Amino acid sequence: MFSRAVRISRVAPIRAAQRAQTASVAARRTVTTNAASAQVDKSSIPQSDEEPFQIRLSDESFETYELDPPPYTLDVTKKELKQMYYDMVVVRQMEMAADRLYKEKKIRGFCHLSTGQEAVAVGVEHAIEKSDDVITSYRCHGFAYMRGGTVRSIIGELLGRREGIAYGKGGSMHMFTKGFYGGNGIVGAQVPVGAGLAFAQKYTGGKKATVILYGDGASNQGQVFEAFNMAKLWKLPALFGCENNKYGMGTSAARSSALTDYYKRGQYIPGLKVNGMDVLAVKAAVQYGKQWTTEDNGPLVLEYVTYRYGGHSMSDPGTTYRTREEIQRMRSTHDPIAGLKQHILDWGVAQEDELKAIDKEARNHVNEEVAAAEAMAPPEPTPKILFEDIYVRGSEPQFIRGRTTDEVFYFH
Amino acid sequence: MSRYLRPAARLAATARASAVRPAATSPFISRAAAVPSLQKRTYADASGVKEYTVRDALNEALAEELESNPKVFIMGEEVAQYNGAYKVTKGLLDRFGDKRVIDTPITEMGFAGLAVGAALSGLHPVCEFMTFNFAMQAIDHVVNSAAKTLYMSGGIQPCNITFRGPNGFAAGVAAQHSQDYSAWYGSVPGLKVVAPWSAEDAKGLLKAAIRDPNPVVVLENELLYGQSFPMSEAAQKDDFVLPFGKAKIERAGKDLTMVSLSRCVGQSLVAAENLKKKYGVEVEVINLRSIKPLDVETIVKSVKKTHRLISVESGFPAFGVGAEILALTMEYAFDYLDAPAQRITGADVPTPYAQKLEEMSFPTEEVIEKFAAKLLRL
Numbered sequence: 001m002f003s004r005a006v007r008i009s010r011v012a013p014i015r016a017a018q019r020a021q022t023a024s025v026a027a028r029r030t031v032t033t034n035a036a037s038a039q040v041d042k043s044s045i046p047q048s049d050e051e052p053f054q055i056r057l058s059d060e061s062f063e064t065y066e067l068d069p070p071p072y073t074l075d076v077t078k079k080e081l082k083q084m085y086y087d088m089v090v091v092r093q094m095e096m097a098a099d100r101l102y103k104e105k106k107i108r109g110f111c112h113l114s115t116g117q118e119a120v121a122v123g124v125e126h127a128i129e130k131s132d133d134v135i136t137s138y139r140c141h142g143f144a145y146m147r148g149g150t151v152r153s154i155i156g157e158l159l160g161r162r163e164g165i166a167y168g169k170g171g172s173m174h175m176f177t178k179g180f181y182g183g184n185g186i187v188g189a190q191v192p193v194g195a196g197l198a199f200a201q202k203y204t205g206g207k208k209a210t211v212i213l214y215g216d217g218a219s220n221q222g223q224v225f226e227a228f229n230m231a232k233l234w235k236l237p238a239l240f241g242c243e244n245n246k247y248g249m250g251t252s253a254a255r256s257s258a259l260t261d262y263y264k265r266g267q268y269i270p271g272l273k274v275n276g277m278d279v280l281a282v283k284a285a286v287q288y289g290k291q292w293t294t295e296d297n298g299p300l301v302l303e304y305v306t307y308r309y310g311g312h313s314m315s316d317p318g319t320t321y322r323t324r325e326e327i328q329r330m331r332s333t334h335d336p337i338a339g340l341k342q343h344i345l346d347w348g349v350a351q352e353d354e355l356k357a358i359d360k361e362a363r364n365h366v367n368e369e370v371a372a373a374e375a376m377a378p379p380e381p382t383p384k385i386l387f388e389d390i391y392v393r394g395s396e397p398q399f400i401r402g403r404t405t406d407e408v409f410y411f412h
Numbered sequence: 413m414s415r416y417l418r419p420a421a422r423l424a425a426t427a428r429a430s431a432v433r434p435a436a437t438s439p440f441i442s443r444a445a446a447v448p449s450l451q452k453r454t455y456a457d458a459s460g461v462k463e464y465t466v467r468d469a470l471n472e473a474l475a476e477e478l479e480s481n482p483k484v485f486i487m488g489e490e491v492a493q494y495n496g497a498y499k500v501t502k503g504l505l506d507r508f509g510d511k512r513v514i515d516t517p518i519t520e521m522g523f524a525g526l527a528v529g530a531a532l533s534g535l536h537p538v539c540e541f542m543t544f545n546f547a548m549q550a551i552d553h554v555v556n557s558a559a560k561t562l563y564m565s566g567g568i569q570p571c572n573i574t575f576r577g578p579n580g581f582a583a584g585v586a587a588q589h590s591q592d593y594s595a596w597y598g599s600v601p602g603l604k605v606v607a608p609w610s611a612e613d614a615k616g617l618l619k620a621a622i623r624d625p626n627p628v629v630v631l632e633n634e635l636l637y638g639q640s641f642p643m644s645e646a647a648q649k650d651d652f653v654l655p656f657g658k659a660k661i662e663r664a665g666k667d668l669t670m671v672s673l674s675r676c677v678g679q680s681l682v683a684a685e686n687l688k689k690k691y692g693v694e695v696e697v698i699n700l701r702s703i704k705p706l707d708v709e710t711i712v713k714s715v716k717k718t719h720r721l722i723s724v725e726s727g728f729p730a731f732g733v734g735a736e737i738l739a740l741t742m743e744y745a746f747d748y749l750d751a752p753a754q755r756i757t758g759a760d761v762p763t764p765y766a767q768k769l770e771e772m773s774f775p776t777e778e779v780i781e782k783f784a785a786k787l788l789r790l
Contacts, residue, residue, distance in 0.1 A: 133533070167566030174564035181532050181569070186556050192522045193557055196529015203485070203511070203535060226522025233517065389567030390602050392625040397657050397705030400601075405743050 031305050032060035033330075035119070035277040035339020038074075040347050049079040061281040065264045065271030067300070070288030074280055078349045084126055084279050085344060086358050088118040088337045091142040093366040094151050098141065098158055098172075101370075102314045107158045110185075111172045112139040116309035119336035120243055121146050123282025124211050128290055130179055133201070135194040136213040138173035139243075139308075140183040143213070147180035151369035152376075161376035168379045169389065188214055188221030191240065195227040198238035198299070207294040209237040211286065213304075217248020219262050228266050231299040239289045240266065241302040243276065249312040250321040266301035276304030277336045280343075307334065383409040460645035467637040469611035470500045470576075473618040474538065476650040478508050481536060484622055487514040487527055488540030488577070497542045498578065498637050524550030524575070528557040531573035531627075538622060541577035544593045544631060551596070558627035559602030574621045579607070579631035580674065580726050581774060587762035592727035594673065597629045598703040598736070604656050605703040607631040609677040611641035613701055616654030623653065631703070633675045657705035661714070665694035668788055669714040671737050672724040673700040676775055680724050683780035691790045703733060711737065712745045719750040722784055726774050729757040754787055756780055 037058035044053050052075040062069045095113040102111050114121065121142035124134065136143050144154050149165050157164030158172055165175045173185040181197060184190040194212030201208040218224065219242050231238045242262035246253055253260045263271030274285040282304060289300045307330045311318030318327070344350050350358070379385045387400045387409045396411040464472075477484050490497045492505040492515040505513045516523040520541065527539040541547040547554065558571050581590035597605045604626055608614040614632065621628035646652060662677060663684055672680040677699040684695035696714050700707065715721050721741050723734040734755030741753045759773045 135529075165566070166564060166568075169566045170564040176561075176565040176569045181529070182561070182565075184557070186552060189525060189552060189557055192525025192553070193529035193532065195522075196526040196531070197533050198529075199526055200530040200533030200535050203530065223521045223525060226517075226519040227526065229517060229519065230522055230526055389565075390563050391604075392562065392570050393567070395625050397604075399705075 030060065031063050031273050031275050032058055033275055033277045033305055033307070033334045034058065034060075035275075035279075035334050035336045036342040037061065037275070037278060037339075038280050038343060040343075042347060045078075045347055045349070049082075050077055052077050055280060057278070057281050057284055058275070061275045061278065062285065063263065063273040065261075065266075065273075065301075067270035067272055067292075070272070070284050072284075074284045074287075076280070080126065081340070081344055081349050082358060084122055084283075085337070085340050085355070086362055087122045087125070087146065088279065088340065089359055089362040090151065090366060091118045091121060091145055092337060093363055094145060094154065095141060097155060097366055097370045099310070099314070101155070101158065106374075107172070107314075108160060109171055110138070111158065111314045112312065113310045113314070114139050114142045114308065116330065116335070117243060117245060117276070117306045118142060119279040119282055119340075120213070120276050120304045120306055123276075123279040124213075124241075124286050126279070127283045127286035128209070128211060131206075132208050132290070133179050133181060133194075133197045133210040134213075135181040135190045135197060135210065136183065137187065137190060137215055137218060137243075138183065138185050139215070140173065140175055144175040144177060144180060144183065147177050149175060149177045149180070151366055152372045155370050155373035156376045159373055159376070160378055161373060162379040162385075163376045164373075167389075188218035188224050190214060191218070191221070191224045192227040192230075194240075195231045195236055195238050198231065198236035199234065201237055202234070209239055209290045209293050211239045211241060213241045213243050215248055216242055216244040216246065216253045216260075216262060217251065217256060218242075219265060220257060224265075228269055228299070228301070232266070232269050235296055235298040237293040238299040239286065239293060239302060240269075240299060241304055243304050243306055245306050245308040247308070247312070247321065250316070252321065261303075263301055263303035266299070269299050269301050271301045271303065273303040273305065276306035277334050277339065279336055279340055383407065387411075460648070461642045462648060463640045464611035464615075464643040465638055465640050466608070466611050466614045466632070467498065467500055469615040469641075469643065470618055470632065470637075471502060471504070473615045473622075474501065474504060475507065477538075477619055477622045478504065478512055480650070481622075483534065483536045484538065485512045485514065485530075485535065486538040486540060487516050487523060489516055489518055489542045491515060491540050496540075498634060500632075500637065501540070520546050520549040521553065524553040525557060527573055528553050528571060531558070531571045532561065532569060536572045536574075536622060538574045538576060541575065543589060543634070544577055544579040545589050545591055547575065547577065547593070554597070554603070554627070554629065555600050559600050562626070563602055570625050571627050572625045573627045574618070574624075574630060575627070576618065576621070576630035576632060578634035578637070580633055581758075581763055581770075582634040584765060584767065584770065585763075586765040590763035592725070592758065594631055594703050594725065595727050595732045595736070597631070598706075598733060600704075602627065603704060604628045605631065606656060606701060607633075607674040607703055608701065609633075609636065609674055609699050611643050612647045612652075613654065613660075613699070615643070615647060616652055617656075617701060620653040620656060624656070628656075631674065636675055636678075639678075654701065656702045657707055659701055659707035659710040660699045661696060661710065662699045663695065663697040665696035665718065667693040667718055667720070668695045668784055669698065669711065669718045669721045670695050670724060670780075670784065671698045671700060671711055671721065673703065673733065674726070676724045676726055676780075679775060679777045680780055682777045683784060686777070686781050687784055687788075687790075691785065691788070693788055693790065695784065700733075706736070706740070708740050708744060711741060712748075715741060715745040716748045719748055720787060721745075721749065721753040722780075722787055723753070723755045723757075724775055724780055725756070726758045729755070729760050732757055751787055754783065756783055
């Protein structure tokens with residue numbers, strides 16, 4: 001029936017018109033993934049590290065849906081730019097260390113790296129306060145670090161050590177620290193949980209917000225839309241954010257999503273698409289989003305356009321569903337770290353040797369922390385440690401059963 | 413036939429004097445009439461005892477906890493303006509306002525996840541499911557988000573949340589609304605699971621659940637909501653809580669241990685009374701109250717005394733609460749058993765709608781009585 005309908009000639013002009021419209025819309029609304037697209041009036045850059053100056057983001061940094069765009073200007077200091085650079089390098093180095101340790105078979109199970117996506121974790125943290133909340137998916141190492149986890153505790157966790165961030169109980173996907181609620185191994189499950197964090201912020205009062213991250217793959221989970229609905233209904237201070245790295249495992253966004261404009265997926269929630277390769281654009285967007293949502297305007301749906309260099313997890317070479325050229329092009333021309341580095345040099349924020357020193361400091365820091373993590377002891381394989389923290393201490397049942405009736409562990 | 417099956421086969425072949433008794437017209441009616449009278453006897457000379465329906469007991473528990481702790485709130489479908497689909501939350505909106513008593517959209521997975529998030533953030537949500545049949549949509553958040561987070565975080569991220577609602581079958585609601593999830597939740601490390609029977613159970617266990625710093629699943633029963641039970645003076649106070657992991661011996665006996673939970677406790681008590689009248693045997697009826705942790709000690713102590721055990725529950729037979737009780741009895745009390753432990757369960761069938769077929773799908777007082785008599789070779 002459908003095929004008969006489209007054969008009718010009068011349909012053709014309408015379809016053609018639609019196509020033309022779609023094309024023009026697409027052309028108008030493309031966010032750049034250029035990591036070094038911001039501009040500055042060099043004469044305005046102060047000598048002091050602490051004094052703020054204004055940068056101008058590219059016109060193609062944002063696209064909006066039912067929302068006024070954020071200001072295209074952002075106040076930064078030299079110190080902050082250097083800190084952002086340092087943070088991204090540490091995250092990159094940490095992920096590379098994890099990659100190496102995994103290949104040395106020292107890390108077990110799943111390990112999802114965020115190489116290429118550093119600007120999101122770093123940009124988010126630089127836009128919010130420690131008292132705000134963050135929750136993300138299993139690709140969580142960078143966020144755990146930015147929220148205050150140490151490199152040694154994160155790598156220690158990957159190595160299954162007692163002094164790991166979750167005492168060796170959680171592994172790669174389950175990291176928690178103050179204001180950071182994981183790390184969730186179930187695709188999309190963090191989205192309603194994150195809405196609950198925002199709910200609690202509203203319940204207890206105060207100008208706080210929750211940044212909730214999920215991938216383009218997770219964006220098709222039903223519970224994401226359930227969370228959108230309640231967040232809008234109850235005007236929760238939730239900044240939903242799709243980290244669109246173009247692939248949910250090996251399925252490209254276009255093959256999984258009927259609408260790949262993830263920032264419009266909230267339908268009745270305003271959306272903001274951001275250049276997720278540019279840490280400055282991410283910061284500007286999240287800062288604006290936080291202000292917007294804490295003014296009781298309800299939630300926002302952000303889309304961070306980003307790219308992961310590696311495979312979905314360590315077991316995925318990441319080359320069967322995309323070309324090596326594509327990866328190479330993103331790495332060489334859109335890299336978030338290289339982009340910020342270029343700005344720092346061009347704007348005279350730091351000289352080449354100072355940046356090299358920062359690079360070295362970051363690398364040394366990660367190396368030292370990894371060495372410290374490797375020296376940590378694994379949890380002792382005792383029933384006491386196996387059975388601790390299943391229930392809150394002091395509220396445990398009298399005993400918990402092991403594998404046989406001989407292995408019953410008594411708490412009291 | 414395999415020799416492993418022989419003991420049970422022997423039991424099945426046992427001839428039994430089967431005095432023909434008129435079948436109860438409806439298992440629901442006979443149970444409703446018999447249970448309170450049994451209970452009244454228990455409290456005959458206590459002073460200050462009041463009759464409470466299970467619904468009122470739950471309502472009082474919620475009201476007291478909302479009153480005493482501002483971190484406690486209740487959310488779920490129709491809990492506020494509608495006063496609760498089963499009126500358990502009646503009057504709470506008027507008393508505590510819409511900040512504390514929150515109507516959700518019909519979005520189980522979403523609001524269960526949201527409630528878990530609020531709990532991770534330090535609040536103490538009570539997440540009501542209109543029935544646990546609908547909670548299957550949300551079970552990922554109960555199991556993966558609530559129960560496992562404390563352990564996965566190495567003990568730094570607690571989740572104080574209470575999931576509650578009616579569980580198991582009601583009258584004439586067919587397969588999708590009749591499932592018993594005791595065994596499902598009872599199998600998950602990190603959860604505590606309780607199933608109240610009486611009004612005291614309901615109040616004491618729900619209050620304990622809300623106060624417990626861990627995720628707790630409270631499996632109520634729709635058919636019990638309207639049933640009245642005596643409530644002791646102590647239980648009427650706002651500091652009344654029942655400990656988890658402690659079963660209650662509802663009726664002492666020396667000839668058979670009957671382990672039961674939720675609504676089946678009342679049926680077991682009626683069956684026990686009938687067995688006494690007809691055969692002069694004393695059945696000990698244990699009300700589990702708590703499914704996880706399970707009070708093995710009380711069960712084993714009772715078996716040491718009675719040497720026979722039967723479990724009574726309304727879940728599906730395979731891998732159920734009864735299966736667990738029998739396995740534990742075998743592990744810990746095998747030498748004290750004079751006969752193979754037996755279980756009475758729901759039938760292995762998606763619950764049918766027609767009344768007589770439905771009756772065949774769940775334990776009735778008559779089935780319990782007959783099967784117990786058979787086990788006792790009466």
